[in-house]
Amino acid sequence: MECAYCPRRCLLQNNVPGTCGAYYAEQGEIKEKYPHRWTVMYAVHIESVPFYHAYPGSRSFLFGSSGCNLDCAYCSNAYVAKGDPSDLFTFNLPPAKLVDLAQKTGCHNIVFGINEPLVSLPSLRELAVEAKSRNIPMGCLTNGYMSEESAREISALFSFINVSLKSLSNDFYRDLTGVLSVQPVLDSIKYFSERNHLEITTPIIQGINDDEIEMMADFIAGINPAIPWHVFRLLPEYKMKDHDYPHIMHINRKLEEVRKKLPFIYFSNFAGSRWVNTLCPQCREIVIERINFSGCGGKVVDYKLQGNRCPFCGGGVPIHGQKVSWNSMDEDYRGG
Amino acid sequence: MLAVLDVVEWQTILDFETGKETAEKSALAAMAQELLKRNRYPGDMHLESISWVTNVALDLYRSYSPQFMFLSFSKPFFSSVFEGADDVKWQVLLTLLFSRINHFIETTRMTPVVIGTGQMVPLKGYINLSTLDSLACGGGMIPRFAGLYKPSAGDLKLVRTHEHIETVKTKEEIIELFGNNEEFVRRLPDYVLAAREGYAFKTFGAIARPVHKIPARNMEVPVFTPLGEVNSITEIAPLVLKNLETQKVVLIVLEGIGQDDFLMPYAVCSNSLDWYDYAPGDGQYLTIGSGRHLASHSYFPGFKYYLDDSKEKKYPLSAYFNKYVPIMIGHSFKGKSAAVGSRSVLTHMASGADISVECFARGLYNYGTIAILKDQA
Ligand code: SF4
Numbered sequence: 272m273e274c275a276y277c278p279r280r281c282l283l284q285n286n287v288p289g290t291c292g293a294y295y296a297e298q299g300e301i302k303e304k305y306p307h308r309w310t311v312m313y314a315v316h317i318e319s320v321p322f323y324h325a326y327p328g329s330r331s332f333l334f335g336s337s338g339c340n341l342d343c344a345y346c347s348n349a350y351v352a353k354g355d356p357s358d359l360f361t362f363n364l365p366p367a368k369l370v371d372l373a374q375k376t377g378c379h380n381i382v383f384g385i386n387e388p389l390v391s392l393p394s395l396r397e398l399a400v401e402a403k404s405r406n407i408p409m410g411c412l413t414n415g416y417m418s419e420e421s422a423r424e425i426s427a428l429f430s431f432i433n434v435s436l437k438s439l440s441n442d443f444y445r446d447l448t449g450v451l452s453v454q455p456v457l458d459s460i461k462y463f464s465e466r467n468h469l470e471i472t473t474p475i476i477q478g479i480n481d482d483e484i485e486m487m488a489d490f491i492a493g494i495n496p497a498i499p500w501h502v503f504r505l506l507p508e509y510k511m512k513d514h515d516y517p518h519i520m521h522i523n524r525k526l527e528e529v530r531k532k533l534p535f536i537y538f539s540n541f542a543g544s545r546w547v548n549t550l551c552p553q554c555r556e557i558v559i560e561r562i563n564f565s566g567c568g569g570k571v572v573d574y575k576l577q578g579n580r581c582p583f584c585g586g587g588v589p590i591h592g593q594k595v596s597w598n599s600m601d602e603d604y605r606g607g
Numbered sequence: 608m609l610a611v612l613d614v615v616e617w618q619t620i621l622d623f624e625t626g627k628e629t630a631e632k633s634a635l636a637a638m639a640q641e642l643l644k645r646n647r648y649p650g651d652m653h654l655e656s657i658s659w660v661t662n663v664a665l666d667l668y669r670s671y672s673p674q675f676m677f678l679s680f681s682k683p684f685f686s687s688v689f690e691g692a693d694d695v696k697w698q699v700l701l702t703l704l705f706s707r708i709n710h711f712i713e714t715t716r717m718t719p720v721v722i723g724t725g726q727m728v729p730l731k732g733y734i735n736l737s738t739l740d741s742l743a744c745g746g747g748m749i750p751r752f753a754g755l756y757k758p759s760a761g762d763l764k765l766v767r768t769h770e771h772i773e774t775v776k777t778k779e780e781i782i783e784l785f786g787n788n789e790e791f792v793r794r795l796p797d798y799v800l801a802a803r804e805g806y807a808f809k810t811f812g813a814i815a816r817p818v819h820k821i822p823a824r825n826m827e828v829p830v831f832t833p834l835g836e837v838n839s840i841t842e843i844a845p846l847v848l849k850n851l852e853t854q855k856v857v858l859i860v861l862e863g864i865g866q867d868d869f870l871m872p873y874a875v876c877s878n879s880l881d882w883y884d885y886a887p888g889d890g891q892y893l894t895i896g897s898g899r900h901l902a903s904h905s906y907f908p909g910f911k912y913y914l915d916d917s918k919e920k921k922y923p924l925s926a927y928f929n930k931y932v933p934i935m936i937g938h939s940f941k942g943k944s945a946a947v948g949s950r951s952v953l954t955h956m957a958s959g960a961d962i963s964v965e966c967f968a969r970g971l972y973n974y975g976t977i978a979i980l981k982d983q984a
Contacts, residue, residue, distance in 0.1 A: 310815040312737075314913040330913065335815075347972065351815050358817060360809055362737040372811060375742040375756075376913070385815070506972055519617035541974055542924065542967060543612040543619040545628060562626040564923035566974045572627075572918045597917040 272296045276389055277340045277417045278455045291340040292356060293390035303393045308361035309334050309369070310351050311385055314376045316597075318561055318569040320384055322410060323537060323549065324499045325431040325468050326592040327559060328571045330600065331410070332373035335385025336394075337361070341414050342449035343437070345476055345507035345514065352386045353509065366394075366401035373407065377601025383411040383429075389421055399428040408592065412472070415459035416450060422459045431468040431591055433501070434460050438480045439487060447479070457490070464494045468591035471498055474505035477517040481525060488529035488536075497589045499535040502526060506540070506566075539563050553586030608931075608982055609636050610924055612967065613643035614975040623979055626923035635671075635962060639978035642666055648949075648966040650973040652689065654703060656682045656949050656966070661707040663964050664947045668715050675847070675940050676717060676857040677896070677958035679948035680704060684863030684887050687727040688749060689971070691819025697868075705870040708859060717857040720832040720847055722840070722895060724887040725825030725878060726865025730818050731805035734771050743810040744796065744909050747888045749821045753808040754796025754909020766800055774801040774882055781907060784881055790905035790930075799909055801882070812912060814970070822863075822886040829866045829873035839877040840885065844898030844936050851940050858936070860895060860957075862887045862950060889953060896935040896957030903934060924977065926952045935959030937981075955979040 274281045274289050281289030283296035294301050317331045337356040339346075346352050351359065364372070373381050381402055388395055388411045395411075402409050410431035417425065425432065436456060437443060444453045463469045471491060475481050484502070491498050502522065507514040523538060523546065530536055534552035538544060547569055549559035558581050560573035571594075575582050579590050608623035609631060618640055622629040646663045649655040657680055664678055686700060712719050734753075736743035741758040755762065767775050776799045782792060802808060804824045830837050834850050837843055847856050866875065878885050880900050885891035893904040901907055912927050920929050937944040937959030946963040948954030955963035961981050967974045 311813070312811045314812075316916070328918065337815075350817065354817070359815060360733055360735075360813075362735070362809070364737060368737075372737070372742070376811065376911075506974075516615055519614060541614045541617075542977075543614070543621055543628065545619070562923055564626045566969045566972050570916070570918060570923075572625075598914070601914065 272299065272301065274301055275418055276392060276421050278452075279340060279450065291338050291387070291390045293338045303391065305336065305356055305361065307365055307394045308336060308356070308363055310337050310359055310361055311335050312362065312372065314378055316570040317380065317382070318571060319565070319567055320382055320410075320412065320433065321472065321501050321537070321539070321567070321569060322431060322433060322470055323501070323559070323561070324470060324535065324590050325410065326380055326408070327574060327590060327594045328597060329379035329595045330377055330597055331380050331382045332376060332378035333382050333384050334369070335383060336391040337386055338390040339387040339414070340389055341387070341416055344447045344509060345474070345505060345511040346509040347506060348385055349509035366398040369398060370401045370405055370407065374405070374600075377598060379595055379600055380408045380410060382409070388413055388425065389417050392421065392424065395428055396424070413459070415456035417455060417459055419458070422462045426463055426466045429467065432463050433470045433472055434463065436460065436471050436473050436487060438483055439490060440483065443480060461494060464498065469498055470501060472501040472503050474503045475517045475522055476505055476507060476511070477515050477521070481517065481522060484525040485529055488532050492532040496533055497535065498533070499537065500533055502536060502538045504538070504540040539569060540567050542566065549588060551581035551584060551586050551588060554581060554584035556581065556583040558582070558588055609633065609980045611636050611639040611643060611978040611980070612975065613640075613977070615647065618643065621924070623924065624921050633980065635980050638670055639962060639964070639980065642670065642964065643976050643978060646976070648968070648973060648976045651681065651685050651949065651966070651968045651971045654682065654700060657700070657704050657707055660947050660949055661711045664711055665714060667945045667947060667962065667964065671945050671962060672943060673945040673961070674855050674942035675851055675936060675944040675960070677937070677944070677946035677948070677954070677960055678711070678857060679860040679862065679892070679950045679954055679957075681862045681948070681950040683861060683868070684724070684727070685971070687820040687863045688818055689816060701868055701870055704861065712857070715855070715857070717855040718832075718834060718850065719857050719859060720834060720843060721830065721859045721861065721871060722843065723829045723861045723864035723866070723869050724822070724891055725828045726823040726867060727820040727863050728805050728823040730807060730821050732771065733809040734769065734802055734806055736808055736810035739765065743808070744911055745808045745810045745812050747886070747908070748814055749818055750808045750813070750908060751802045751806075751822060751886050752908035753800045753810060754907070755798040755800060756796055758798060763798070766798075771803050771806040772800050773803045775799075784883065785900055785907070786902040788902040788905060791902045791907065794905060794910040795907055796909045799907065816971075823865065824884050825865065825886075826877065826879045826884050827875040828878040829864070829869040830876045831869070831871040831873045837874065837876045840891070840895050841898045841900060842876070843895055847936050848939055851942065858895075860892065889956070892950070892953040892957040896959065899934060904932065905930070924952075925956060928952070928956055933959065937961065
């Protein structure tokens, strides 16, 4: 039978999984191969996921499973995204147990990252019910390559979503991710932008997609210029581990040209980045100051917004949810 | 303190305490900028990361003329853990490692103290703590110790009867053994679990990368030095300090190297305190660097690594450390000191050197290099 989760539309057979390795058919039903199996669970700053305009300052329970419906040649998480899940240790945690853990670790929200949520959708469906019953918001990172039905479901399960837009070109997607068209990704972005808090991340591979920066900025601005755009200095791994790392000043020059179109462009995945603060689009004052202290790390160190308004000029800055302090949900925090 | 960060073709200078960019400059920072430009880090899993340590160390030795140097090599540890290196590759690694060390010693004529962090053994299996009612935290890449918080009676029964858990200690027992430094006690879990040799804990905070080998229960580790007898890893720092009065000394830490692989004449020294044996990582590094057991460093395995990471936390580039405790050799010694290491943060934390040059690798991703400069330098 045909799998409807993503446009690959794999023909699933009894006990023979599809391309992502996550689904198989049994007695006329699509089954999840590794339900409620998670490979990692961490407490992290939401900014390090990255989400810069959702629940600023919060502690996220970041978790992931294994497998992916794309095969990105440069994947930096190939050991979980592309490895054989049976070689990986997995935690077998039903929804209530995972949400318990998120609460015990003082997390404000739950975020699925590391690999693609589409490959664990039935489990995430159950998890979302549990999280919702305890008023814990859920977010995810996704490659956006999914069917309309899946986009509808992802949109309903997660209130904040970060989509990886790798390119606007079908050639890029064909040559470097193993699928024929970028269109499903663009459709997902459009769909989420109308219903969810949306941020977009673009991994830059020097010499391959850096020429598309302006076009991608135009595409995002055409949907909504207030969408935060994370331009990610990708360190290629997997099949491209010998490829050059992006040159920071070269990429930043290209970003400078498009900052007028998109006021919330962030450039990171390297420590010490100067381009992780939020500036008020009207008066250009820093309204949220962050530091990037690790690779993909980052956190808020000064938050000046009053509500969603700039304290200097009163201009609006879109923020999803409230600013919270790191330990506000941790009952064991004793200061120090 | 300043930090010079080098991200391949881009550099910035940060205030080390806040992690923010600064316009402050110094002669040492200018020297560090040039040095980092000359010496790009090849990456944790590259064999060349071994030569990177000695090349930078020789470069620093020439440009800064330190009396004390601290070098750390983490490649053998990473190879054992993540590659399970075959015999031929392992012999190549060992030959390169010891030949580079010998070359450094011969070139600088510094008196060496070389210590291996201990033997590695194949991973036999994981102890899954995620099914407990209570919160369990592991620590480091492959935790052999874990902390339990508010365990239920059922949890305690389970861990006490688990065939792969060797020891279960209460917080009070840990305090009795290590002392009651306030910060140390504040972070202690309610119970600490130690795995049997060959087993590691899997719980919240664990990494997903497949692992081949883990540290053995190394009650003793190999050490080589012409400076005299060393009975315990805590005796190294005082011995180095005493001899710095009369000679140049280099302290070299070889991670993942035990007695079977130590290609120098060696003696063994204690790597433990009662039942607790140090595994490669923060506790062992800081104990070697300071000569003081864990309580002085405020962290015991299994602590909640995220708790102190609020926006006010100082030293954001030093992982979870929020204090720069001035008890390392580089703090006590008033002459010039320098450190180079491929174990990132632990290089500056364990050396206390005037200038610490280290890889800026996180989770094996190579983000460049960093030089950390003490104020008085
Ligand atoms: S989700 Fe997986 S099985 Fe389903 S169509 Fe996509 S790749 Fe194939």
